[in-house]
Amino acid sequence: MTLSILNDEDWDISKFHSDSEYFVKRPPYQRKTVWDTGKKKELIDSFVRQLYVPPVVIRQVVLDGNDLRLEVVDGQQRITAIQEFFEDEFALPDSPELRELNPEHEIAGKRYSELSEDVQEYIDSQCSLKVIKLRGIDDPDDKRHQELATKVFWRLQQGEHLTNIEKNHSKTYSPVRNFIVQTADDISFDRENYESRDDNPNRHEFFTLLARNNDRLQQLSLLARFILIEIDEGATKVTGKEVTKLFDCKREGFTVHEDLEEFKQRDEIQRVQRMLDLLTELYRDTDLKNGNGEIEFLNKEYFILSLYSLIRELEFGDYNFGRDNYDEVRDFTEEWFKRFRS
Template identity: 25%
Template sequence: MECRDKSLDKLYKRRSKIDIPEYQREKVWSLEKKRKFIDTILKGWHVPKLYFRSMDPEDQSFECVDGQQRLNAVFEFYEGKISLPVGSEKLYGGLTYDTLKTSYSDTFDDYCFQIEEIEDASDQELEELFLRLQLGTPLNTAEKLNAIGGELRGYIKELADHSFFKDAIGVKNTRFAHFVICCRFFYLEIFKVPNKLRQEELEKMLSDNKKFSRNSSAAKKVKLILGFLYEVFKENSKLLTNRANIVSCYYLISLFKDIKSLNSKVDVFRVFFFDFFTALQAEVEKGSRAKDRDLIAYQDAISRNTDSREAINTRQRILLKYLAQQMPDIFRLLEIPVSERAIIIDEFVDSFKESILLINKNYLAKHGTQKIKYTNEIIAADKILKKLITDEADFGNMIDSLYKLLYEGSGNGVRLLNSNNEVLDDIKSFRLDLRHDIEHSKSHDIRKKSRKISDTYFKYTGKKALSLLDSNDFSILQFSIYSKIADFLNTEKG
């Protein structure tokens, strides 16, 4: 072992490189205990050392053997999720990191944890170390899962030796790590909607499926997805050094209706995952200067309550939103629960508002006025846009609201819809079909407009007329339009 000092600000910027192993306790500190710990740091007092296991010296990724709660308290203080007790501001200048006196924020940033870095330790040695550090606290180890007999356990153990685990991820197979990850894959397939992916749920799944067919749909699908993910990540295994990211990548692919059809899109997914995780790492390293709401939320869903249903779905929704910007037709290929669809739509509309605020801020600085004014009519439109559409009436209201937001939003003669952008042109085509009688146009114009409207519907749904759409088509249409609008507004932000 080698002892090193690491400052808190550097640990925070590198938090995506610190993984929490299976045997860490699920118990979390109370708010009062977190506050006292932060106060201890600000006073410069000594705290016990942390223990990290070196996973990849070149990549500088680690497994936190002991010290998860101390790290989480520090990270939450940086992010404004916990504050000091009322009255502390008299000494420190404020109750949160952002309001501390500069001298105290510098003290916090520069405070160093002593970290014992462990290399080449066996599983047995690590378990003994953790037991001694925790003074005999019972462990929830991966060994417990491995000890459960049955056909499902046997099949998972075989798949844990798949090339994906051996050659396409950066997580070493210590303490049956690959076996546990594969257990989580099967849990997602067997139960469809993710619940907590923690020890007790996985134990129950294995116990309840001691009789299991290798020819079942779940068995075939997991093996198929492992093959696809191997092709995607085999050339860049260091992208996946975190168990939560591995589970999220699997879950994303599992939502597709036809996994085999994705074989022609390996390069698309390879680029997508590389771009996403690179952007995530860059945002994390900004520390307290990070601004991207989605990437911050994604990282937060990794750092805390990693295996909860809420965290899993949060990561999933964010991955879907980013993927939709590279694959606008993605929602035609997916099976997403209705409850999750509604949340994704809600988040899309919130992202529209955030983008428009920044567009207005930049435009105001240059021209002295806003580009899109939030009138009462537009605020009402905002509420309509958050509704999950299922029929022609909903669709018409959505298109009217988008038109008001992106075209009638400005009182200054500035029109976003004048921009040369495909989705904005599509909105005008839909509105033309819904709100204007093109039969009164000249014959050649009628044919031209009708063909354009038909092509627009087909592009989004595979059907050529509004009258042919069913409730699922309307949902796909809404997702696809929103993903394109999000991409357009991101471009407009400059």
């Protein structure tokens, strides 16, 4: 297997919009789009003013029938911002620099469709972004190709501020990671069509009840800590360091070579699944849901972990715990949450 790199391709930024159907911006190892509108505006401002923008790295992937996809290894945030600008989702900054750039044309604070044809032509044909293409690892079904693309991604992210779970999310070789992503994430990747999806048909219902967003993969982090609790069958360390050891399969009996379906049959994973089902049954019909169907008290990680630990003790301990006790547990949880909040 040989990785070849073709440097020095300058693409008009309009290409990222006109050919958007070919771009896979969120391959399995990628994090989510996290740039706010301010950063997106600054990027387009840099193009318009001909300031330096770092190159993006793209892996060519060849599907059946020689259908080509452009997998974004590095540059997801930039490419997304470019596409959203052309789709009028935000405007250029209303800055003195842009107001003074060309007095003949009003561009400051304007969306793409509000710009004159001359300015649109300038942006379409004179604003470019350097692209580095990775070739020789273009088989979407070859695990070695995927692993090498993941390694390139990981090394390019070393200067970025990533959370612990975002770093571990890129470990696509790990059955722990793949179970957690499949079970808790709100997005997914369709390997058959080689495209990212904005939903996850395999996501457990419990995670839809959380009043806790998932923009930085917080819900994946929560599930990782549930697994740590079940490995030790109770109270244990759930630090970021322990989460990393879990993803790296450095817990006793774990291996990165384990098949995902076999991994799901592990006793500790079966207990996690049982607990997710139980928590969902307990709280899906609570009166404390907000307008989005999220449960108010399922918002803080420390509270959710405390609640999980308490209920797992009732479920797996030597107690006569069953559906007859559910209302009592619900009432207790609501009162407990009020005390946490105060």
